Amino acid sequence: MIETERLILRPWEESDAKALFKYASDPEIGPIAGWQPHASVGDSLEIIRTVFAAPEIYAVVLKETGEPIGSCGIMFSDSLHSAAMNKDEAEVGYWIGKPYWGQGMIPEAVKALLERCFNDLMLDAVWCGYYDGNIKSKRVCEKSGFTYHHTNKDIMSPLGDKRTEHFYIMTKEDYNALNLNIDKSRQTDR
Numbered sequence: 001m002i003e004t005e006r007l008i009l010r011p012w013e014e015s016d017a018k019a020l021f022k023y024a025s026d027p028e029i030g031p032i033a034g035w036q037p038h039a040s041v042g043d044s045l046e047i048i049r050t051v052f053a054a055p056e057i058y059a060v061v062l063k064e065t066g067e068p069i070g071s072c073g074i075m076f077s078d079s080l081h082s083a084a085m086n087k088d089e090a091e092v093g094y095w096i097g098k099p100y101w102g103q104g105m106i107p108e109a110v111k112a113l114l115e116r117c118f119n120d121l122m123l124d125a126v127w128c129g130y131y132d133g134n135i136k137s138k139r140v141c142e143k144s145g146f147t148y149h150h151t152n153k154d155i156m157s158p159l160g161d162k163r164t165e166h167f168y169i170m171t172k173e174d175y176n177a178l179n180l181n182i183d184k185s186r187q188t189d190r
């Protein structure tokens with residue numbers, strides 16, 4: 001379990017199926033990320049039992065209400081992911097229910113995931129990708145400190161349509177420099 005200011009990131013549980021369906025059935029969430037909106041609570045339960053049962057996949061739970069409102073996770077080279085990566089690298093993925101968009105919740109979750117990637121899992125680099133036109137996700141990559149790396153054109157999405165995907169990267173050197181700068185600015189604030 002990971003705790004941030006407003007969120008708890010914890011493994012998905014079967015009893016979350018109804019809460020997951022509430023947001024994952026929204027056609028504005030899944031397709032832009034490459035997956036079908038959930039069609040039923042049973043669909044959501046199946047996803048919890050399969051895709052979300054992978055290690056390092058977390059329900060994004062709002063502390064204030066205890067409700068799971070989104071999902072985020074770290075995907076490794078041997079699991080479901082879209083960046084071409086080496087063994088000591090991973091990719092972060094995320095989404096959050098529409099009522100919670102624009103409150104910086106996912107950047108808060110991503111910050112905690114990056115801490116986990118570099119400080120606990122000792123990874124060399126972390127990727128973040130989004131399909132062309134997904135400005136909201138692009139902003140999450142930028143605000144979280146990732147750097148643009150490359151673009152893959154005309155790739156087949158899991159939904160079977162051709163898309164352009166942009167990839168951003170954060171190396172462990174980038175991560176350490178970012179945190180050193182944050183520490184420095186804290187010192188100057190004093």
Ligand SMILES: CC(C)(COP(=O)(O)OP(=O)(O)OC[C@H]1O[C@@H](n2cnc3c(N)ncnc32)[C@H](O)[C@@H]1OP(=O)(O)O)[C@@H](O)C(=O)NCCC(=O)NCCS
Nearest residue numbers: 029033094095096101102103104105106129130136137139
């Ligand atoms: C992308 C997503 C995870 C961002 O999460 P978030 O917690 O809302 O992130 P932020 O609050 O930092 O907002 C990110 C950007 O979304 C846009 N945004 C914010 N609120 C919005 C709203 N209500 N409607 C449309 N866009 C909005 C803004 O461009 C914002 O960037 P800014 O801070 O520079 O203004 C979320 O929008 C989402 O789940 N989208 C659908 C699924 C998805 O795209 N997943 C990522 C796949 S790669």
